[in-house]
Amino acid sequence: MAIYDQMMGATGVGGHVILLCKTCEAPAQDAKTASTVLKVCSKCGTPLGEWKTEAERNAELRDFAERVKREGVPVMKSFRIRVTSGEQAGRYVGRNIGGGLITNSELLKNREVKVPGTGHSLYAREDGATQFFEGKTDGVQAELRKLGYETELVEIPPKK
Ligand SMILES: [Zn+2]
Numbered sequence: 001m002a003i004y005d006q007m008m009g010a011t012g013v014g015g016h017v018i019l020l021c022k023t024c025e026a027p028a029q030d031a032k033t034a035s036t037v038l039k040v041c042s043k044c045g046t047p048l049g050e051w052k053t054e055a056e057r058n059a060e061l062r063d064f065a066e067r068v069k070r071e072g073v074p075v076m077k078s079f080r081i082r083v084t085s086g087e088q089a090g091r092y093v094g095r096n097i098g099g100g101l102i103t104n105s106e107l108l109k110n111r112e113v114k115v116p117g118t119g120h121s122l123y124a125r126e127d128g129a130t131q132f133f134e135g136k137t138d139g140v141q142a143e144l145r146k147l148g149y150e151t152e153l154v155e156i157p158p159k160k
Helices: 054-071 104-109 138-146
Strands: 007-011 017-021 029-033 037-041 047-051 077-082 092-095 120-123 149-156
Touching: 007 054, 017 029, 017 047, 017 054, 017 104, 029 047, 037 054, 047 054, 120 138
Parallel strands: none
Antiparallel strands: 007 017, 029 037, 037 047, 077 092, 077 149, 092 120
């Protein structure tokens, strides 16, 4: 059982470490299933951590908080993935979203290209790109390589 990547720590008032959802920056709250205890995001409900017992949870969260205090808030690098080979070179990997009818010719030209058999599309513009956290890119790159797309990582500068 573990703390998931979606959880982040921040130092609050008086150096007290608070636990937040990485996406919403909303505080973690307790939840329970029949067999586990969880921390979930109080806004989006995404599980942030899951354990067999409260004791296990408390121990792991105590270590997590200590590490945040010691090292400061961990900065997760994030990346866009850009295709470097073939006809689609220069396009970014994004989500496969259902396409509506596009009539504007400029948009049509820039329209995403679906990668068959995957959940990915390739976008000409970087704002169509998915942001991948460090460690989450390997699988996507491997999946695309199998289909003949070589890719590179483009680091996204941290938000200030
Ligand atoms: Zn959330």
